[in-house]
Amino acid sequence: MLRYIVRRLLLLPLVVLGVTFLLFLLTQRLSPEMRASLYVKDARQMGSLEEVIKQYGLRDPVLKQYGRWMGQVIKGDLGYSPSANMPVARAIKEYLPATIQLAVVTMILVVFFGVWFGASSAVHKNKWQDILARFVSVGGFSLPIFVLGLLLLMVFYGKLGWFAPGGYSFQSDLIIHGANFKTYTGFLLLDSLLNGNLRVFADVLSHLVLPAVTLCIGSFALMVRVMRSSMLEELNKEYVRAARAKGLPERTVIYKHAGKNAIIPVITLASIQFIRLLGGTVIVETIFDYPGIGRFGVIAAQQLDIAGILGFSLMVAVLFVVGNLFSDILYTAVDPRIRLE
Amino acid sequence: MFQNRILKRIYTNKTSLFGLVLVLCFVLLALFAPWIAPAENPHNPYQMPQAGYAITPQAPSAEHWFGTTEQQYDLFYGVVWGARLAFVVGVTVTAIAFLIGLLVGGLAAYFGGKVDETLMRLTDIVFAVPSLVLAMVIAAMLGPDIKNMMIALTAVAWPSYARLIRGDILSVKRRDYVTAARTLGARGPRILLRHILPNSIYPSVVVASLDIGYIVLTASSLSFLGLGAQPGTADWGQLIAMARNWVLGTAQNPFAYWYTVAVPGGAIFLFVLGWNLLGDAFRDILDPRQA
Numbered sequence: 001m002l003r004y005i006v007r008r009l010l011l012l013p014l015v016v017l018g019v020t021f022l023l024f025l026l027t028q029r030l031s032p033e034m035r036a037s038l039y040v041k042d043a044r045q046m047g048s049l050e051e052v053i054k055q056y057g058l059r060d061p062v063l064k065q066y067g068r069w070m071g072q073v074i075k076g077d078l079g080y081s082p083s084a085n086m087p088v089a090r091a092i093k094e095y096l097p098a099t100i101q102l103a104v105v106t107m108i109l110v111v112f113f114g115v116w117f118g119a120s121s122a123v124h125k126n127k128w129q130d131i132l133a134r135f136v137s138v139g140g141f142s143l144p145i146f147v148l149g150l151l152l153l154m155v156f157y158g159k160l161g162w163f164a165p166g167g168y169s170f171q172s173d174l175i176i177h178g179a180n181f182k183t184y185t186g187f188l189l190l191d192s193l194l195n196g197n198l199r200v201f202a203d204v205l206s207h208l209v210l211p212a213v214t215l216c217i218g219s220f221a222l223m224v225r226v227m228r229s230s231m232l233e234e235l236n237k238e239y240v241r242a243a244r245a246k247g248l249p250e251r252t253v254i255y256k257h258a259g260k261n262a263i264i265p266v267i268t269l270a271s272i273q274f275i276r277l278l279g280g281t282v283i284v285e286t287i288f289d290y291p292g293i294g295r296f297g298v299i300a301a302q303q304l305d306i307a308g309i310l311g312f313s314l315m316v317a318v319l320f321v322v323g324n325l326f327s328d329i330l331y332t333a334v335d336p337r338i339r340l341e
Numbered sequence: 342m343f344q345n346r347i348l349k350r351i352y353t354n355k356t357s358l359f360g361l362v363l364v365l366c367f368v369l370l371a372l373f374a375p376w377i378a379p380a381e382n383p384h385n386p387y388q389m390p391q392a393g394y395a396i397t398p399q400a401p402s403a404e405h406w407f408g409t410t411e412q413q414y415d416l417f418y419g420v421v422w423g424a425r426l427a428f429v430v431g432v433t434v435t436a437i438a439f440l441i442g443l444l445v446g447g448l449a450a451y452f453g454g455k456v457d458e459t460l461m462r463l464t465d466i467v468f469a470v471p472s473l474v475l476a477m478v479i480a481a482m483l484g485p486d487i488k489n490m491m492i493a494l495t496a497v498a499w500p501s502y503a504r505l506i507r508g509d510i511l512s513v514k515r516r517d518y519v520t521a522a523r524t525l526g527a528r529g530p531r532i533l534l535r536h537i538l539p540n541s542i543y544p545s546v547v548v549a550s551l552d553i554g555y556i557v558l559t560a561s562s563l564s565f566l567g568l569g570a571q572p573g574t575a576d577w578g579q580l581i582a583m584a585r586n587w588v589l590g591t592a593q594n595p596f597a598y599w600y601t602v603a604v605p606g607g608a609i610f611l612f613v614l615g616w617n618l619l620g621d622a623f624r625d626i627l628d629p630r631q632a
Contacts, residue, residue, distance in 0.1 A: 011462075011465065014462060014465075014466070015465060015466050015469040016469075018462075018463070018465075018466035018469075019466055019469060019470055019475075022466070023478060023479075023482070026479065026482045026483070027482060029482065029483075030482070138356070138614070138617065138618065138621075139614070141613075141617050142554075142610055142613040142614035142617050143610050143613075144558055144561060144562065144606070144609050144610065144613070146561075146562065146565045146578075146581060147581065147602065147606035147609065147610060150581065150584065150585065150588050150602045150606070151602060151603075151606070153588050153589075154588050154589070154590070154595065154596065154599065154602065157588075157589070158588060158589045158590055158595040158596070159595040159596065276471065278471055278474070279471030279472065279473045279474055280473075282473060282474060282477065282566070283473075283562055283565070283566065286566060287585075297474065297477070297478075298477070298566055301477050301478055301480075301481035301566070301568060302481065302566070302567055302568065304481060304482070306482075309478050309481065309482070312474075312478075313470060313474070313475075313478050316470050316471065316474055317469045317470050320469050320470060320471065321469055
């Protein structure tokens with residue numbers, strides 16, 4: 001187990017170096033002027049790029065440049081992002097919590113509704129609940145999240161006016177950036193509670209509804225499938241028959257006995273899906289104009305903001321590798337039959 | 342025998358049959374695009390013709406069956422030629438990625454040792470970033486157009502095939518008939534080409550071809566983000582990107598421009614649905630334990 005973790009952690013630098021170096025090679029196709037933004041520290045320097053190019057040797061061989069960039073990264077300096085109008089490191093610090101918050105809320109929806117739909121689909125096999133759940137799980141796999149997102153926006157913002165795009169309303173913005181609002185964690189849902197401001201909390205939560213529902217669709221479809229087949233498997237086992245023979249009520253048999261065992265694969269799947277959601281946030285945050293790291297990445301890519309792109313990719317790679325490791329460890333914690341090698 | 346089993350499974354299952362029908366419909370649409378929606382400019386049929394330059398989309402009418410989107414691009418034309426473009430992108434990317442995967446996976450499995458280790462770490466690197474994010478970043482740096490989008494998609498798609506093929510070859514390598522061939526004195530390349538590859542390649546070919554739906558979905562995501570097909574191209578994702586401005590409708594009628602989202606969105610949905618249903622059927626056959 002420990003050996004496995006160590007080996008995976010050793011893979012981390014390799015993966016991060018690999019991803020960033022390959023992308024760095026790609027940036028060499030662009031002019032030195034565009035790449036100069038990587039080395040700029042604040043907005044005022046953007047005017048004198050030729051000096052930056054000379055100072056940092058942007059016409060040097062690629063390996064030399066990469067080494068220099070990596071040296072800066074290790075010191076925590078990721079360059080200046082013109083598209084976000086701030087240093088990349090600060091942008092990540094500011095936007096990442098919003099994305100994690102979105103992913104957590106999404107995952108809660110996925111697990112809750114996925115388990116519910118999947119379990120009732122298995123219990124009422126071939127009844128309407130089952131047919132509905134199977135329909136949703138096949139459809140959810142195939143419906144692109146940008147189509148679903150736009151349709152939801154059309155109905156719940158355009159027609160009903162219930163949920164607005166963005167991360168929070170204008171009024172909340174004034175409060176959040178006001179003098180009396182203390183930032184404890186960077187997660188607005190937590191911070192608003194810690195500040196005792198329920199209006200901001202409700203506002204932030206209401207802005208999370210549409211992105212979270214949109215983002216959950218793909219994972220939800222998978223969750224329903226896994227829960228359904230896992231529940232079906234458990235219901236056919238001997239101990240369920242024994243419980244029924246004892247004369248236990250059907251509810252107890254299903255939810256206390258079979259349900260508890262059926263949920264194991266769901267937990268492991270949820271931890272994997274949590275990491276996968278990061279890919280989807282790119283699209284969802286763009287549609288709903290949600291101020292998270294995905295939207296930052298898209299805008300950086302659209303505007304060819306090299307510092308932003310490299311910093312974003314670096315962060316995603318680190319998050320992905322560490323997250324996958326965590327989900328592997330959780331795997332063994334939940335189900336002791338699984339051993340990591 | 343294998344083929345019969347697949348056909349039987351598809352014919353007997355209603356949803357698989359529906360998937361097959363959907364995919365076939367799109368194949369026909371793509372093949373006969375020049376007759377269904379004649380191109381104004383045969384040299385570049387993927388460039389959608391414009392019926393005027395008015396900004397506001399027009400509702401479906403006798404002239405424009407599916408309506409027009411922003412700047413009077415005909416949605417019917419876009420859906421029909423978009424189907425053709427979807428197949429061009431899906432088939433090309435899958436085929437090239439599969440060939441790269443075959444080469445890399447084959448080399449890794451055949452040589453083993455250091456070569457294997459190096460090549461597999463390379464696939465780890467690509468796997469370490471979500472494919473949409475990596476494709477997005479690569480497409481952005483190459484410059485947004487369809488060709489570069491296809492390069493980016495290929496770059497993120499090949500590692501999964503490399504792993505798949507490597508695993509298949511490794512398992513076939515230990516079979517008795519390979520040992521038999523070796524004892525008969527066959528040389529390495531002959532064993533690889535005549536005995537191992539033909540027996541290990543078919544499941545991977547099936548898996549790869551079923552990825553076409555997923556590749557097209559990722560491609561349309563890139564186009565939607567403005568990092569793939571450019572405005573005016575008959576590309577489903579690009580049509581939806583144009584629809585983004587019209588989601589809110591008018592003050593009197595919030596759903597005034599519903600067709601700008603629903604038409605291209607429906608096309609992508611049905612296309613991906615068809616491939617997914619077909620894919621489920623094949624996965625059941627290839628791995629009966631999961632059924």
